[in-house]
Amino acid sequence: AQRVTQPEKLLSVFKGAPVELKCNYSYSGSPELFWYVQYSRQRLQLLLRHISRESIKGFTADLNKGETSFHLKKPFAQEEDSAMYYCALRVGGSARQLTFGSGTQLTVLP
Amino acid sequence: DGGITQSPKYLFRKEGQNVTLSCEQNLNHDAMYWYRQDPGQGLRLIYYSQIVNDFQKGDIAEGYSVSREKKESFPLTVTSAQKNPTAFYLCASSISSGGGYEQYFGPGTRLTVT
Numbered sequence: 769a770q771r772v773t774q775p776e777k778l779l780s781v782f783k784g785a786p787v788e789l790k791c792n793y794s795y796s797g798s799p800e801l802f803w804y805v806q807y808s809r810q811r812l813q814l815l816l817r818h819i820s821r822e823s824i825k826g827f828t829a830d831l832n833k834g835e836t837s838f839h840l841k842k843p844f845a846q847e848e849d850s851a852m853y854y855c856a857l858r859v860g861g862s863a864r865q866l867t868f869g870s871g872t873q874l875t876v877l878p
Numbered sequence: 879d880g881g882i883t884q885s886p887k888y889l890f891r892k893e894g895q896n897v898t899l900s901c902e903q904n905l906n907h908d909a910m911y912w913y914r915q916d917p918g919q920g921l922r923l924i925y926y927s928q929i930v931n932d933f934q935k936g937d938i939a940e941g942y943s944v945s946r947e948k949k950e951s952f953p954l955t956v957t958s959a960q961k962n963p964t965a966f967y968l969c970a971s972s973i974s975s976g977g978g979y980e981q982y983f984g985p986g987t988r989l990t991v992t
Contacts, residue, residue, distance in 0.1 A: 777918055800979065812921075812968065812983040819978060854920060858979060865909070865972060866981060870920035 770795040772857050774869035781845050782877050789840040789872045791829075791855030800858040801831055801838040802866070807851045815840075815853070825849070845876045881905045882984035884969050889989045891956075891963075899954045899987045901969035910952040911970040911981065914938060921968065927952055956989060963991045 771794045781787045793799060803815040816824045818831040818838060829840045838855060855869040882903045891897045903910065912924040923936030927946040941960025946952055952971075956963045969984040 774920075811985045812970075814980050817978055817980075865911075865926070865979070867923075868913075868921040870918060 770799075770857055770859050770867050772855050772867055772869035774853075774855055774872050776872045777870070778873050778875070780875045780877060783847055784844050787842050787845040787849070787874065787876070789853050789855075789874065791838045791840065791869060793836050793838065793855075793857045795836075795857060795859060797859065799831075801829070802856040802858065803827070803829055803838075803840050804854045804856055804868075805851050806854070812854070845874075847876045847878060850874055850876045882969060882971055882982055884967075884984040884987050886987060887985065889987055891989070891991050893991055894958045895991075896955055896957050897963075897989065897991075899956065899967055899969075899989070901952045901954065901984060902950055903952075903969075903971045903982075903984075904950060905971055905973070905982060906949070907971035907973050907982070908949070909972045910946070911972070912936075912942075912944065912952070912954045913968040913970065915966040915968055915986070924954065924967075956991075963989060965989060 773792045801818040804812050805815040806812045827842045831838050852871050852873050854871045856866045858866050885900045909928050911926045913921040915921050922938050924942050925944040927933035930949050933944050933946050943955045967987045970981045972981040
């Protein structure tokens with residue numbers, strides 16, 4: 769069965785510092801990876817997906833099939849980036865669709 | 879915001895009582911989902927439904943039940959058989975199109991059982 773691992777429950781960085789939120793997955797086929805974000809008192813929302821190869825709010829994530837990773841990166845963290853971040857895996861052909869990691873709470877300190 | 883609504887925002891129940899959480903969407907999405915969110919455990923899938931009048935168990939379906947009589951509605955009942963029902967419950971719906979796949983989430987319901 770597929771699995772998503774986010775090894776850091778909590779991550780704190782200072783404003784302006786680089787930030788990397790780790791995500792590893794286990795799946796033998798071709799996965800589709802996502803990052804979802806939940807800001808305080810807001811609903812969970814899609815941040816970015818690997819197939820779009822986009823940068824959203826300065827965040828990027830590259831799928832590394834060799835290392836089965838999809839780490840989320842931002843070169844200069846901002847205080848408004850403080851939120852809970854979830855990595856999710858979609859298995860093609862699966863009706864259940866997404867499997868989520870346990871999440872990383874990012875705090876950007878002033 | 880909008881699209882998916884969940885009510886109520888906070889719900890309190892006594893142990894031994896069944897309780898139903900509402901989820902409505904006006905996005906015309908076929909698929910809908912219920913997740914449970916607990917600190918340190920992420921989102922765990924309770925039930926999902928791909929079409930009206932059809933639904934499947936997720937990873938933690940024991941003690942829960944659902945119905946899907948209308949495309950717009952996917953209510954979740956937390957029964958007295960659920961051993962640890964106090965949690966934050968999220969409803970979602972999804973679309974897969976040329977723009978890619980995405981799940982849209984409701985604001986959630988926090989259930990407290992005492």
